Amino acid sequence: MRTVLTGCWYQLLVLRRSPADLMALFVAPVNTAVFLAIVRHADRPDLVGHAVLAPGLMALWAIALITCGELIDAERFGGTLEALVAVPARMLPLLTGRVVVVTTASLFAFAESWLVAVLFGLRVPIPHPAIFVISMLGTALAMACWAGVMASVFVLARSARIFQNALGFPFFVLGGVLVPVAMLPDWVRPLTNVVFLSWSSDLLRDALKTAPVQDFAGRLTALLGLAAVGAGLGAYLLSAVLKRVRSLGTLTYA
Amino acid sequence: MIDEYAVEITALRRVFATGKGLRKRGPGHVALDGVDLAVRKGEVHGLLGPNGAGKTTLCKILSTVLLPTSGTAKVLGFDVVGQTSRVRESMGIVFGGERGLYGRLTARQNLKFWGALHGLHGKALRTRVDTLLERVGLTGRADDRVEGFSRGMKQRVHLARGLVGDPAVLLLDEPTTGMDPVAAKDFRSLVGELRAENRTVLITTHDMVEAEQVCDRVSLIDAGRILATEPPAALSEWITRFERVDVPAAPAEVVARLRELPGVGSVSTEDGRVRFETTQEGVAAQLVRALVDEGVTSVTTSKPSLEEVYLHVFGHNGMAVRK
Ligand SMILES: Nc1ncnc2c1ncn2[C@@H]1O[C@H](COP(=O)(O)OP(=O)(O)O)[C@@H](O)[C@H]1O
Numbered sequence: 001m002r003t004v005l006t007g008c009w010y011q012l013l014v015l016r017r018s019p020a021d022l023m024a025l026f027v028a029p030v031n032t033a034v035f036l037a038i039v040r041h042a043d044r045p046d047l048v049g050h051a052v053l054a055p056g057l058m059a060l061w062a063i064a065l066i067t068c069g070e071l072i073d074a075e076r077f078g079g080t081l082e083a084l085v086a087v088p089a090r091m092l093p094l095l096t097g098r099v100v101v102v103t104t105a106s107l108f109a110f111a112e113s114w115l116v117a118v119l120f121g122l123r124v125p126i127p128h129p130a131i132f133v134i135s136m137l138g139t140a141l142a143m144a145c146w147a148g149v150m151a152s153v154f155v156l157a158r159s160a161r162i163f164q165n166a167l168g169f170p171f172f173v174l175g176g177v178l179v180p181v182a183m184l185p186d187w188v189r190p191l192t193n194v195v196f197l198s199w200s201s202d203l204l205r206d207a208l209k210t211a212p213v214q215d216f217a218g219r220l221t222a223l224l225g226l227a228a229v230g231a232g233l234g235a236y237l238l239s240a241v242l243k244r245v246r247s248l249g250t251l252t253y254a
Numbered sequence: 255m256i257d258e259y260a261v262e263i264t265a266l267r268r269v270f271a272t273g274k275g276l277r278k279r280g281p282g283h284v285a286l287d288g289v290d291l292a293v294r295k296g297e298v299h300g301l302l303g304p305n306g307a308g309k310t311t312l313c314k315i316l317s318t319v320l321l322p323t324s325g326t327a328k329v330l331g332f333d334v335v336g337q338t339s340r341v342r343e344s345m346g347i348v349f350g351g352e353r354g355l356y357g358r359l360t361a362r363q364n365l366k367f368w369g370a371l372h373g374l375h376g377k378a379l380r381t382r383v384d385t386l387l388e389r390v391g392l393t394g395r396a397d398d399r400v401e402g403f404s405r406g407m408k409q410r411v412h413l414a415r416g417l418v419g420d421p422a423v424l425l426l427d428e429p430t431t432g433m434d435p436v437a438a439k440d441f442r443s444l445v446g447e448l449r450a451e452n453r454t455v456l457i458t459t460h461d462m463v464e465a466e467q468v469c470d471r472v473s474l475i476d477a478g479r480i481l482a483t484e485p486p487a488a489l490s491e492w493i494t495r496f497e498r499v500d501v502p503a504a505p506a507e508v509v510a511r512l513r514e515l516p517g518v519g520s521v522s523t524e525d526g527r528v529r530f531e532t533t534q535e536g537v538a539a540q541l542v543r544a545l546v547d548e549g550v551t552s553v554t555t556s557k558p559s560l561e562e563v564y565l566h567v568f569g570h571n572g573m574a575v576r577k
């Protein structure tokens with residue numbers, strides 16, 4: 001547990017020194033402004049909620065992809081990975097602490113979007129505040145778990161790095177971030193169902209509508225289930241990374 | 255017997271796969287080829303060898319960062335493969351070079367981070383970090399970012415980091431690379447302190463003079479094998495035996511005559527510069543005198559390189575950097 005806190009402390013120091021790691025937070029308000037302008041132009045006030053949520057979800061995903069995806073690789077590049085392997089503390093809690101901090105920081109994007117809406121003179125009421133908060137926490141948790149997966153994937157499958165920057169929009173679509181997945185063709189449903197973002201974005205949007213939220217418990221369970229899958233996969237991949245470091249000795253550039 | 259040794263290595267081999275990606279085939283590259291080594295508790299043991307000898311590979315295996323291909327290695331009786339957590343608790347490592355520190359953090363923050371990963375927290379951590387900063391002479395720069403430090407200063411942070419867990423066994427992999435002479439001298443007194451604290455130190459280097467000055471025993475390693483383990487007196491004997499005498503120019507007949515002196519090994523000429531290599535103690539001084547008598551005044555003497563000693567003592571070409 002203490003190692004988790006060490007990870008948090010360390011990541012806070014790093015973020016303070018390099019705010020560029022949270023580049024998406026600078027982009028989110030701009031996206032919100034663009035989306036709100038479109039919504040206003042199309043005269044669809046019912047879509048204001050979509051326009052405010054989408055940039056937040058996009059920032060959440062982008063930061064996990066870029067910043068968390070690089071956490072282990074940066075250690076390798078800086079020559080600190082070996083020293084981290086050689087200390088008594090375990091890597092998993094350390095990485096957890098770091099990912100939690102990055103994910104928490106990226107939640108700030110939602111606040112930014114909300115502020116931009118206010119500047120547009122729009123109010124975004126939350127008819128189901130409890131559901132909204134719980135869904136938001138579930139989303140952050142799931143994102144943190146899957147961010148851990150990304151951290152290891154980009155070290156293990158170096159060729160995946162090529163796609164790293166391209167993995168934004170496909171998931172924005174599969175995660176129903178821009179357009180609800182219900183509007184996608186039926187055959188992509190199996191795919192969208194295993195992307196936790198799709199459950200998140202639907203839940204969050206529903207929480208902003210006045211209509212009662214259907215089957216909240218079931219959908220939340222799906223979200224948390226996918227979070228658990230991510231946590232398990234992340235832990236497994238991390239141990240694979242550490243195994244590879246120790247057996248091949250090739251993760252560091254000598 | 256187990257109690258006597260801090261590090262025990264038996265028939266240790268490490269082979270690196272050659273080739274790239276999934277097509278790793280072929281016999282592989284042998285970095286360690288059956289290393290046996292025992293380091294006593296409280297000993298400062300040197301591992302002396304040229305680049306590519308396998309020193310870093312050995313340090314990585316001892317620090318549990320790399321798995322051996324075969325053979326065993328134990329630290330304080332704990333196996334580096336089976337009992338990693340016990341090994342990690344009792345060991346500190348300093349890998350040389352510029353890398354391995356967080357440049358964006360200050361020296362103090364770096365040490366706090368690594369201290370925390372060694373299980374320290376609160377006041378104990380703060381005190382430990384302050385003491386170490388003082389000890390390596392960085393108190394004045396403790397709150398500056400490490401990225402602005404000189405190589406030598408980074409090396410001090412590395413040293414402090416290695417000590418932050420209060421280790422019984424310390425591995426130092428080429429710790430003085432990049433240090434200026436003053437810092438290197440401070441380093442030697444630091445090793446003296448570590449010895450006084452009864453820590454076991456395994457230090458790798460390719461600098462014979464350094465090995466001679468700080469170590470209780472020195473193992474010579476080349477091409478993944480330990481060639482010999484010697485007291486530093488053997489090194490200092492070699493250093494004085496295999497001296498070099500250089501002159502920018504000298505008459506051919508003088509060179510021819512001196513070449514015949516007993517104790518003069520080889521004489522080489524390059525662009526008119528002449529180098530005599532001696533194989534006996536005291537011969538260098540004799541050569542200098544003879545040259546000055548002949549009117550050759552700009553004479554310089556120097557210590558032999560490790561490669562030369564390897565060549566003389568072990569009779570093979572230690573000059574080659576192994577790939
Ligand atoms: N990760 C690696 N993959 C392949 N070969 C390696 C690796 N690390 C070291 N080697 C090789 O093993 C040999 C020993 O290297 P090293 O232990 O770094 O030597 P030293 O530290 O004595 O200079 C060298 O020939 C080096 O090229």
Ligand SMILES: [Mg+2]
Pocket residue numbers: 309310311427428
């Ligand atoms: Mg080395």
